[in-house]
Amino acid sequence: MKVWLLLFLTAFSLGAAANGKPGKFDGYVLTLSWSPTYCEEQPQDREQCGKKLGLVLHGLWPQYKVGYPSFCTLEAYTPNHAQAFPDLYPSEFLFEHEWEKHGTCSGLTQAGYFQLSQALKSKVAVPDAYRHPQKPFRTTADELKKAFADNNPWLKESTIAPFCSGGGRFFKEMFVCLDKNGAAAECGVDVVKSAAKSCGQKDFLVRNIK
Numbered sequence: 001m002k003v004w005l006l007l008f009l010t011a012f013s014l015g016a017a018a019n020g021k022p023g024k025f026d027g028y029v030l031t032l033s034w035s036p037t038y039c040e041e042q043p044q045d046r047e048q049c050g051k052k053l054g055l056v057l058h059g060l061w062p063q064y065k066v067g068y069p070s071f072c073t074l075e076a077y078t079p080n081h082a083q084a085f086p087d088l089y090p091s092e093f094l095f096e097h098e099w100e101k102h103g104t105c106s107g108l109t110q111a112g113y114f115q116l117s118q119a120l121k122s123k124v125a126v127p128d129a130y131r132h133p134q135k136p137f138r139t140t141a142d143e144l145k146k147a148f149a150d151n152n153p154w155l156k157e158s159t160i161a162p163f164c165s166g167g168g169r170f171f172k173e174m175f176v177c178l179d180k181n182g183a184a185a186e187c188g189v190d191v192v193k194s195a196a197k198s199c200g201q202k203d204f205l206v207r208n209i210k
Contacts, residue, residue, distance in 0.1 A: 020069020023107025025062035027185050029161075030120050033058040033173040035090060036207035037165060048090040052209050054133075055126055056090040058173060059098040060117040062105040066190050072105035085114050088121065120182055127151045133208045140203045141195070144174070159184040161195035168201035 032055045039049035048056075062069055077096040089095060095114075103113040127147045129137070139147075145157040155176065165172040175195070177187040187195075 020072045022072045028178040030176040031058040037172045057121045061102045069105040125151045136208045138203045141199045155184050161187045164199040164204050171206045
């Protein structure tokens with residue numbers, strides 16, 4: 001297992017429960033990572049980096065109103081799903097990690113979990129500025145939320161939470177907060193607070209795709 005990648009994936013831990021019961025949660029966050037920042041910080045991930053990717057799926061995470069469940073069962077990942085959903089994640093490693101940590105808490109089959117992840121990822125329309133920026137640009141958390149809400153009538157600014165790295169200097173990823181049916185929902189207090197702390201500077205840099 002890629003230990004450094006596992007550490008990255010847990011960087012935004014928001015009060016995880018030790019375990020949980022499958023299907024017993026309050027909603028989801030759809031977590032979309034900004035690949036240029038990830039690759040700047042983890043250039044050794046050759047599977048993801050070098051592909052000139054922008055916003056990619058990190059995962060679909062069941063959430064409690066405060067905190068989230070994890071590793072709810074011991075059901076191991078079945079490798080054939082990477083072939084069934086070839087564009088779902090930027091690396092094959094994420095299929096196993098996301099299923100075992102988060103998918104096992106969804107109450108869905110593996111195929112059902114990845115199908116829902118694919119549908120929700122596809123539902124987010126990425127604004128032009130974030131599709132393939134040739135140059136880095138600066139923005140604020142409020143401006144980012146407005147850009148995505150304006151481009152997605154089904155979302156509101158209060159259902160989007162951006163996260164930063166480098167002491168708030170760089171856009172790293174964004175949460176789209178959802179209810180159990182996949183409809184937009186207000187982000188929880190812990191997500192809002194963590195996002196505000198993460199992007200604590202007056203603005204941040206969105207790295208360009210290269």
